[in-house]
Amino acid sequence: MGSLLQIENLHVSVEGKSILKGVQLEIRQGEIHALMGPNGSGKSTLAYALVGHPKYEVTAGKIEVDGVNLLDLDPNERARLGLFLAFQYPVVIPGVKVADFLRHAVSNIRKPDRKEGEGLIPMREFRKELRERMEALGMDTEFARRYLNEGFSGGEKKRMEILQMAMLKPKFAILDETDSGLDSDAVRVVSEGLQKLAGPDTGVLIITHHERLLEFNKPHHTHVMLGGRIVESGDSALAHKLHEEGYAEIRARHPQAAAENAAHEEALTATTAS
Amino acid sequence: MSGTIAAATLPPSFDARAFEQFVSHRSEPTWLTERRRQAFSQFEELSHSSLDEEEWKRIDLRSFRPERYEIRNTLPAxxxxxxxxxxxTEFGGRVTHIDGCTQASQLDGTLRKQGVIFGSLQDVLQAHPDLLQDYWMQRAVPNGRDRFSAWHAAFCTGGTVLYVPKGVDVEAPLYSFIGLASENAADLSHTLVILENGASATLLEETASANPDLSGLHIGAVELLVGDGAHLQYVQLQNWGTKVCHFAHQAGRVAGNGSLRWTVGGLGARIAHIHQDVFLDGPAAEAQVNGVTFASEKQLISYYTQQTHAAPFTRSDLLYKQVLRDRARGIWRGMIRVDEGAQKTDGYQRNDTLLLSGDSRADAIPGLEIEADDVRCTHGATAGRVDEEQIFYCMARGISEMEAKHMIVEGFFQTVLDRIPVEVVRETLNRAVEKKLGIERLQGV
Known part of the structure; x- marks a missing residue:
């Protein structure tokens, strides 16, 4: 049996506002899960809470990997345990080269007890591996020398996230709308890249509005989020159906969650508009 | 304003008697002694008037006690x-000064044969008594600019001179070191670089204290004179201990089609104030100015920079990056001046500050004074904390919070280091930053 990521009755607030209201989810290494749902349902909140963003406050419930409580751990410790988030909006780090950043990241993940200043993985070995991974993802190796995400196009940023996943080989990868804002070529590249990576050693949670990513990475399980909880789960057919028909039926079956979702979505719109 | 207040009397170590004694012990050409006398009377006069409010109002000089310091006549044991x-790296020559006294001076024989002069001020004055007369505090830094430039001109303890004849290309970098090794020693050293037309050279200079607890004073001047089509690269790493006061006038003049690449590293000193000027005198002259400063504890590091465009098609490009930690204070006041005739000028100045603590403070004031009508001048200043989202992103990749911060700080400096073509300088500044951040390399990388 591979590792198990367990999310139980998870409640999360952001700036005092309750967003997740009892999320229940189990992901095993080797499984692909799709997480779908309308705007404001809490999908990204779940992603951030899992990796430990300080603004996302867990008010109840638990997150465990093989029984280890993640809530007591900093984001870097969670990463060292094998958690990975492909960011919806990857952050620019000026002046830090992709290769240097990744060499530090890889060294920490592979030597979880490493302290700052201690040895990094050997340069030659690292370079070789990085070059191979970049070539496999169809990336120009010149990117290794560029500053992390600086001046990258949307597609390049997303591909960089997949490259990081390839180098860090996480046990559990959460992909937060990795397919959004990309043209169809870029979506194909990212999907194929993920397909190569998602094997028996990786549990994947794909958060998406679209179906493209799922065509290449057929989910074993599909979950629908509404109003801060998972209201329905099914197999890959559910993802297809939701993509075809939208969330009207789901809303009708879960009026309470739909109402909470609508209220939250309205608040989000108001904040954005102001 | 306490900082600009006039002094009632001169400190005994720098008064008229001390001055007479100082010049009597030096065997220098008459022109220089006369110039020192003139400078001394300016020093007396300027000591009784306030410093320029605009330049000095943010600098608290109350803790600066000139009477504490004195000039040494001998090298420490x-x-x-x-x-x-x-x-x-391999240097083409090196000159070292400690406590204002020349310790050693050396120049590659081939360069010497090509007519390159590189040595201590005293040696150069002795061998070529008239060579410097038209240059020393005549073109770039005037005696009477303020109290500190007059003080320097009167009591100048020595310094480093580089002269490169017409068309000679000095490939290997030259090195100059200025050290302070005795408690309360005063160093008033001068750096004078003259590149004749079409010459080129690189001079790397650093300052340091023998131990971090030594109190000391540096009142310096740097004059960089770049001829037609000549190219100078000059680096000064100020790395005094944190009980040193550092005041300096530094100026470069670039003639037509010439270029000056100037990098300053500000790491040490308790109070450091540098007045840095670049003058673009001839058509198509260029200057690039890079600043890397990192202040911690209670350090105050201040720069007053001016880029003066006096001819058409000139370009200046100044980028200062500063990091402040603990209770440190950083001050930068910049100015681009464009004279009426300097059309098609391209001037740029930017200062970015990263604050690593809530108690550190930055003032950055860019400025433009433009009298020509067909120019492109841009300026900017930013100041901010380390971005929390950047830290989180690094942490999400397994990097600890502290290591992430260090990485982000090094990245912040990287964009200015990228502009420095000399690898050894980039590496050195990087190491200096790591050291200041407290990163110890436990194992080789």
Whole structure:
């Protein structure tokens, strides 16, 4: 049996506002899960809470990997345990080269007890591996020398996230709308890249509005989020159906969650508009 | 304003009697002694008037006690320094000063045969008594600019001179070291670089204290004179201990089609104030100015920079990056001046500050004064904390919070280091930053 990521009755607030209201989810290494749902349902909140963003406050419930409580751990410790988030909006780090950043990241993940200043993985070995991974993802190796995400196009940023996943080989990868804002070529590249990576050693949670990513990475399980909880789960057919028909039926079956979702979505719109 | 207040009397170590004694011990050409006398009377006069409000109002000089310091006439018996640049590459020549006295001077024989002069001020004055007369505090830094430039001109303890004849290309970098090794020693050293037309050279200079607890004073001047089509690269790493006061006038003049690449590293000193000028005198002259400063504890590091465009098609490009930690204070006041005739000028100045603590403070004031009508001048200043989202992103990749911060700070400096073509300088500044951040390399990388 591979590792198990367990999310139980998870409640999360952001700036005092309750967003997740009892999320229940189990992901095993080797499984692909799709997480779908309308705007404001809490999908990204779940992603951030899992990796430990300080603004996302867990008010109840638990997150465990093989029984280890993640809530007591900093984001870097969670990463060292094998958690990975492909960011919806990857952050620019000026002046830090992709290769240097990744060499530090890889060294920490592979030597979880490493302290700052201690040895990094050997340069030659690292370079070789990085070059191979970049070539496999169809990336120009010149990117290794560029500053992390600086001046990258949307597609390049997303591909960089997949490259990081390839180098860090996480046990559990959460992909937060990795397919959004990309043209169809870029979506194909990212999907194929993920397909190569998602094997028996990786549990994947794909958060998406679209179906493209799922065509290449057929989910074993599909979950629908509404109003801060998972209201329905099914197999890959559910993802297809939701993509075809939208969330009207789901809303009708879960009026309470739909109402909470609508209220939250309205608040989000108001904040954005102001 | 306490900082600009006039002094009632001159400190005994720098008064009229001290001055007479100082000049009587130096065997210098008459022109220089006369110039010192003139400078001394300016020093007396300027000491009784306030410093320029605009330049000095943010600098608190109350803790600066000139009477504490004195000029040394002899080298200390023994001193060792932890140097950043000294042994990092092959130099074409080196000159070292400790406590204002020349310790050593050396120049590659081939360069000497080509007519290159590189040595201590005293040696150069002795061998070529008239060579410097038209240059020394005549073109770039005037005696009477303010109290400190007059003080320097009157009591100048020596310094480093580089002269490169017409068309000579000095490939290997030259090295100059200025050290302080005795308690309360005053160093008033001068750096004078003259590149004749079409010449080129690189001079790397660093300052350091023999131990971090030594109190000391540096009142310096740097004059960089770049001829037609000549190219100078000059680096000064100020790395004094944190009980040193550093005041300096530094100016470069670039003639037509010439270029000056000037990098300053501001790491040490308790109070450091540098007045830095670049003058673009001839058509198509260029200057690039890079600043890397990192202040911690209670350090105050201040720059007053001016880029003066006096001819058409000139370009200046100044980028200062500063990091402030603890209760440190950083001040930068910049100005681009464009004279009426300097059409098609391209001037740029930017200062970015990263604050690593809530108690650190930055003032950055860019400015433009433009009298020509067909120019492109841009300026900017930013100041901010380390971005929390950047830290989180690094942490999400397994990097600890502290290591992430260090990485982000090094990245912040990287964009200015990228502009420096000399690898040893980039590496050295990087190491200096790591050291200041407290990163110890436990194992080789």
């Amino acid at each position: 023994q001193s060792t320094f932890d140097l950043l640049l000294a042994d990092r």
